Amino acid sequence: MIELxxxxxxxxxxxxxxxxxxxxxEGEFLTLLGPxxxxxxxxxRMIAGFEQPTDGKILLDGTDxxxxxPNRRDLNLVFQHYALFPHMTVEDNIAFGLKMKKxxxxxxxxRIQEAVTMTQLNSLTKRYPHQLSGGxxxxxxxxxxxxxxxxxxxxxxPLGALDLQLRKNLQSELKQLQRSLGITFVYxxxxxxxxxxxxxxxxxxxxxxxxxxxxxxxxxxxxxxLFSATFVGENNIFSRDGKMFxxxxxxxxxxxxxxxxxxTGEVLDVHYLGSVHKLVVQLDNEPMTVSxxxxxxxxxPWEVGERVGVDWKSEDEVIIGS
Amino acid sequence: xxxxxxxLLGIHSLIMMVFIYVPIAFIIxxxxxxxxxxxxxxxxxxxxxxxxxGNRHVMEALSNSLxxxxxxxxVSTVLGTISALAIRKLGKKMKVGFGGLLYLPIIIPDIIxxxxxxxLFNQFQMPLGKITIxxxxxxxxxxxxxxxxxxxxxxxxxxxxxxxxxxxAGAWQTFRYVTLPQIFPGIIAGALIxxxxxxxxxxxxxxxxxxxxxxxxxYIYGQVKRGISPEIxxxxxxxxxxxxxxxxxxxxxxxxxxxxxxxxxLPF
Numbered sequence: 001m002i003e004l005x006x007x008x009x010x011x012x013x014x015x016x017x018x019x020x021x022x023x024x025x026e027g028e029f030l031t032l033l034g035p036x037x038x039x040x041x042x043x044x045r046m047i048a049g050f051e052q053p054t055d056g057k058i059l060l061d062g063t064d065x066x067x068x069x070p071n072r073r074d075l076n077l078v079f080q081h082y083a084l085f086p087h088m089t090v091e092d093n094i095a096f097g098l099k100m101k102k103x104x105x106x107x108x109x110x111r112i113q114e115a116v117t118m119t120q121l122n123s124l125t126k127r128y129p130h131q132l133s134g135g136x137x138x139x140x141x142x143x144x145x146x147x148x149x150x151x152x153x154x155x156x157x158p159l160g161a162l163d164l165q166l167r168k169n170l171q172s173e174l175k176q177l178q179r180s181l182g183i184t185f186v187y188x189x190x191x192x193x194x195x196x197x198x199x200x201x202x203x204x205x206x207x208x209x210x211x212x213x214x215x216x217x218x219x220x221x222x223x224x225x226l227f228s229a230t231f232v233g234e235n236n237i238f239s240r241d242g243k244m245f246x247x248x249x250x251x252x253x254x255x256x257x258x259x260x261x262x263x264t265g266e267v268l269d270v271h272y273l274g275s276v277h278k279l280v281v282q283l284d285n286e287p288m289t290v291s292x293x294x295x296x297x298x299x300x301p302w303e304v305g306e307r308v309g310v311d312w313k314s315e316d317e318v319i320i321g322s
Numbered sequence: 323x324x325x326x327x328x329x330l331l332g333i334h335s336l337i338m339m340v341f342i343y344v345p346i347a348f349i350i351x352x353x354x355x356x357x358x359x360x361x362x363x364x365x366x367x368x369x370x371x372x373x374x375x376g377n378r379h380v381m382e383a384l385s386n387s388l389x390x391x392x393x394x395x396x397v398s399t400v401l402g403t404i405s406a407l408a409i410r411k412l413g414k415k416m417k418v419g420f421g422g423l424l425y426l427p428i429i430i431p432d433i434i435x436x437x438x439x440x441x442l443f444n445q446f447q448m449p450l451g452k453i454t455i456x457x458x459x460x461x462x463x464x465x466x467x468x469x470x471x472x473x474x475x476x477x478x479x480x481x482x483x484x485x486x487x488x489x490x491a492g493a494w495q496t497f498r499y500v501t502l503p504q505i506f507p508g509i510i511a512g513a514l515i516x517x518x519x520x521x522x523x524x525x526x527x528x529x530x531x532x533x534x535x536x537x538x539x540x541y542i543y544g545q546v547k548r549g550i551s552p553e554i555x556x557x558x559x560x561x562x563x564x565x566x567x568x569x570x571x572x573x574x575x576x577x578x579x580x581x582x583x584x585x586x587x588l589p590f
Contacts, residue, residue, distance in 0.1 A: 048488060049487075049488075050484055069487070070484070070487045070488050071487045071488070071489075071490045071491055071492055072490075076488055076489065077484075077485075077488045079481055079484070079485060081481065083481040083482050083484065083485035084485075085482060085485070085486075085500060086482075086504070087503045087504065096486070096489050096491075096499070097489035097490050100489055100490035100491045100495060101490055144489070145489075148489065148490070
C-alpha cells in the first residue's frame with residue numbers, strides 16, 4: 001500500500017530520520033511510536049507531502065509520490081490540533097475537500113451525510129468549530145478527512161490534546177471506525193498504551209532510528225532492543241556475563257525465603273494499584289531497583305525494609321541485543 | 323477575591339486621565355460655545371458646525387483630505403497585505419531583516435520622514451501636491467498595515483493552510499478560501515488605521531504639500547496662527563470623533579474571528 005524506500009530526512013545537516021524502509025499493508029493500523037523529537041511526525045509529514053525527504057522514495061500503490069504536492073496525494077491527514085477552518089460550519093469543513101475535487105453537489109451531500117453519521121455529528125452540522133468541545137472538534141477533523149475516502153488516513157497524535165477519559169472513549173471509537181472503513185491508518189503517538197491498544201503493528205522509533213517493528217504482542221513479549229524493552233510497558237533489565245536480558249514485573253516472583261533466590265534485596269516501597277500490588281526492591285549487589293507485580297493473595301503484606309528474594313523462570317528471560 | 327489597590331493608585335489614575343483628556347474636553351466644549359471668545363461661556367449652539375459646512379476653504383481641505391486618505395489607504399492596504407504574505411515565506415534571517423525594515427517607518431520621527439520625502443521629490447523635480455502627499459502617506463501607512471496583518475498571520479499559523487492543501491486545494495484556492503477569510507478582519511482593520519493616519523497626519527503632509535493640496539490638519543494649522551476660532555474647535559471635534567470611531571472599528575475587526583484568541587495590537 002505505502003512503501004517507504006530508504007527515506008531519509010536531514011535538516012541543516014542534522015539527521016532527523018535515518019534511512020528507513022517500511023511497507024505498510026492495505027487495511028493495516030500502523031503506529032509510529034516514540035518520544036517527542038524521535039522523527040515520527042516528520043515521517044508522517046513526509047508521507048503527507050509537507051516535508052520533502054532528503055533522500056529515498058515514497059510509493060502509494062506503486063506510484064511514486066515523492067515529488068507530488070500534498071493536494072495531489074490520495075491520502076488525508078488528521079492534524080494534532082485539528083486545524084478546522086474557524087470561518088466554516090462543521091458541514092462546510094467536511095465539504096471542503098469534496099468541493100476542491102469539484103464533486104457533484106448531490107454526491108457531496110451523500111458523502112457528508114455518511115461521514116457525519118459515522119462520527120456521530122448529526123446534530124452539530126450547522127455549528128462553528130468554536131461552538132464545539134475538544135472531542136467534537138476531533139470528530140469533525142476525522143469526518144473531514146474520511147469524507148474524501150482516502151486510500152490512507154494519517155493521524156498525528158489526534159487524541160493528544162484531550163483529557164484521559166475522553167481519550168479512552170475515542171480510542172475505541174477510532175479502532176471501530178478503522179475496522180468498518182477498512183482503510184489503512186498510519187498513526188503517530190508517544191503514548192505506548194494507546195499504541196498497544198489500537199495498532200496491528202507498531203514501529204518504535206528513537207532519535208530518528210527504528211528500534212523495532214512488530215505486533216503489540218511481539219513488542220511486549222520479545223523486545224529486541226533496550227529502548228523498546230523499556231519504552232513499552234515496565235521492564236526490569238538484568239545483566240549476566242555482559243549480556244542484557246529483560247523480565248517483565250509480572251514474571252518476577254517475590255520470595256520470603258531469601259535462600260535459593262536468583263537475586264536478593266530489600267523492599268524499598270510497596271504500591272497498592274488496585275487490582276495488583278507493586279513491590280520496588282533495591283537489589284543487594286547491583287545499584288538498581290526492580291519492580292514486581294503480583295496479585296496480593298499472600299496472607300501477610302510486605303513491609304518496607306523487609307528482606308526479599310527475587311526469582312524468575314529462566315524461560316521468561318528475554319535477551320536484548322546491544 | 324479582589325485584591326485591594328493602594329488608594330494612591332486611584333488618585334494617580336485620576337490625575338492621569340485629567341491630564342490627558344482636559345485639553346480635548348475644552349476643545350469639544352468650546353465648539354458648542356455661542357460666544358466667539360474662548361474665555362467666557364455664553365450658551366449652547368450648533369452654529370459653528372453649520373458655518374463650517376458653508377466654508378469653502380474647509381470644504382476644499384476636507385475633499386483634499388478624503389481623496390488623499392482613500393487613495394493612500396487603498397494602495398497601502400494592498401501593498402501591506404502583499405508584503406505581509408510574502409515575508410512569511412522567507413527564511414528566518416531574511417524575515418527578521420525585511421520585517422525590521424518594514425517596521426522602521428513607524429519608529430522614524432515624522433519630521434525626518436517628511437524632510438527625506440521632500441528632498442526626494444525635489445531630486446526628481448516632482449511638483450508638490452496631492453500626488454506627493456499620497457505617496458508620502460503610503461510609505462508610512464503601509465508599515466502599519468503590514469504589522470497588523472503579520473500579527474494576524476502569525477496568530478493563524480500554518481496548519482489551516484496545510485489542512486486546505488491536504489484536502490486538495492491548490493495554492494490559489496488555499497489563499498481564496500482559507501487564508502483570505504482568516505486575515506480579512508486584519509485587512510479591514512489595517513485599512514481603517516491607514517485611513518485614520520492619513521486623515522490626521524500633519525507633519526509629513528506639511529513638508530510635501532503644495533499650494534492646491536491643503537489638507538484639513540494643514541488648514542487648521544494655518545487658521546490657528548490667526549487665533550483659535552470656534553469653527554476650528556468644531557472641526558477638531560469632528561476629526562476626533564471620526565478618528566476614535568475608525569480606531570474602535572479597527573479594533574472591533576481585529577477581535578472578530580469568533581472563538582479565537584484575542585489578538586490586540588492596540589491597548590484596548
